[in-house]
Amino acid sequence: MVPVELFLALGAILFCIGLYGVLTRRHLVIVLVCIELMLNSVNINLIAFSSIGPFANITGQVFTLFVITLAAAEAAVGLAILIALYRNRESIDAIKQDLLRW
């Protein structure tokens, strides 16, 4: 049986990769993908706790379904705004979005 710590480590690594991507990548689509990565690391945590955690029960899996749904809704809105941004600016480079500062 795989201990729960390994799943948590996997979740933590995914979360860090996602956060690193959000902070460093310039292409906004990749940034949105990295946010999904962070949310999926949460799903791994929840599923791990839900099946082999100290208090394993079904609630974690229900929570995961909600997280997946809301992540999809957020991605849909994010991509819609991305298209509006591209139409206005002809660029989705994160560095070039600099009208609003300080």
Next chain:
Amino acid sequence: MLSAFDANWSLMTPEIVLLCLALLIFTIDFMTGIKGSKPFLGRLSIISLLITAILVVLTNNVSGNIAQVFIVDKFAMIFKLIILVGVAFVITISMHYLEKNSDVYQGEFYSLLLFATLGAMIMVSSADLITLFVGLELLSISSYCLAGFKKRNKKSTEAAIKYVILGGVASAFILYGMSFLYGLTGTTGILEIGRDLGALYDQYPFIIMMSLLFMLVGFGFKISIVPFHMWAPDVYEGSPTPVTAFLSVVSKLAAFGLVLRMFIIAFGSIFDEWSFLLAIFAALTMIIGNFIALTQKNVKRLMAYSGIAQAGYLVVPLATTLTPDITMSIIAFYGIAYVMMTLGAFAVITLVTESAGKEDISSFNGLYYRSPFMAIAMTVFLVSLAGLPITAGFFGKVYIFIGAVTGGMIWLAVIMIATSIVSFFYYFGIIKQMYMNEPNENDEVLNPPLSLSVMVTVAVTVTLFLGFFPGLVTKYFNSFHWFF
């Protein structure tokens, strides 16, 4: 455990009615065509909010819960009423704004605002991490759309994309914290977590602290406290002005409700571990918010930093060792004052910036000569925001100050007073411009629409009333238990 059929669903009446009315407005919107202004939808939205507010008063004045997931208590009732009144004000402002910006696609604006309100109401009423997260995302996703509502405007879309990305990261942080909380306790119910956490903390102090910190980062983003505030000025500047008002008041107070319930109920047993941390954040928020506001030239950006500073004042009572009931009375009083003075100020700001066509502070030049009533109202709001006597903001700050001193956080109270004095400079800068300077060329006499004048009158009246008779409200607030 109650089954879903035994639960007392009537407690959820206001939310269900608001959802139906929001869907109705959504339907009417796409039945009446894409183009053209739709002021009737605005009026209908205000009526929906009033109906919901009446239902909140009627059904939520008892304590109860639906299967420990959705909870109704005085805390939920008061916060819902504050939120509903705030949104009604925001809709009044947006009716004027949309009339001036008839090139903006007008459909869905009101229904999105109502869905966001629904999310806010669920947030303050939730007693379960899942419900709480769903409410939070309903509010956030609607707000992302609203921030980018002027879709042909470069600043608006830029604000929206920044908000989506940073909001998504904040949600991920909150969820990551929640996942550990669930893993350690095996439940997502806030009440159960609060019961078990004290004993669990001795066993796993590191993991619980980590989970708390992750959630604090996410919640700190939502209520825009320093050092998680950098999104706020950008998003507030780029968004349409009524949306800025919505974000800075309703969204912030709803997130505050969430923070209060999480920290007082769920993390209440390990108060000693996080109170000092929150005190430091509050101090940083007050100092940085007020000092950066001094340098701002754009009035919406100025209000953003002012809102950050106000969030700092609101965090102060949470970090003190007062009982939850007293903490809540202090915060709710300041919350009411904050809604009135900030939304009143935003009504005048919308009027002035839409007439001038720019958002520079200089558009306030000589406002007194263009519209004496609006200038005097704005003076009352700014004096209240600065926290000077016979306004609601003064007593709100006095209560926070007394609370901080009796709660053993004297250094925090001193920082609060010192930074309030700093804030006089930028608030009085606007007041000086309104009275001392000549109006700019091309600026005509302002003719505010009736609805906006009524709204500003209500806001001024409440601000002054709470300034003259604060005892009436605090007496009521101290007469019951806030939490279930």
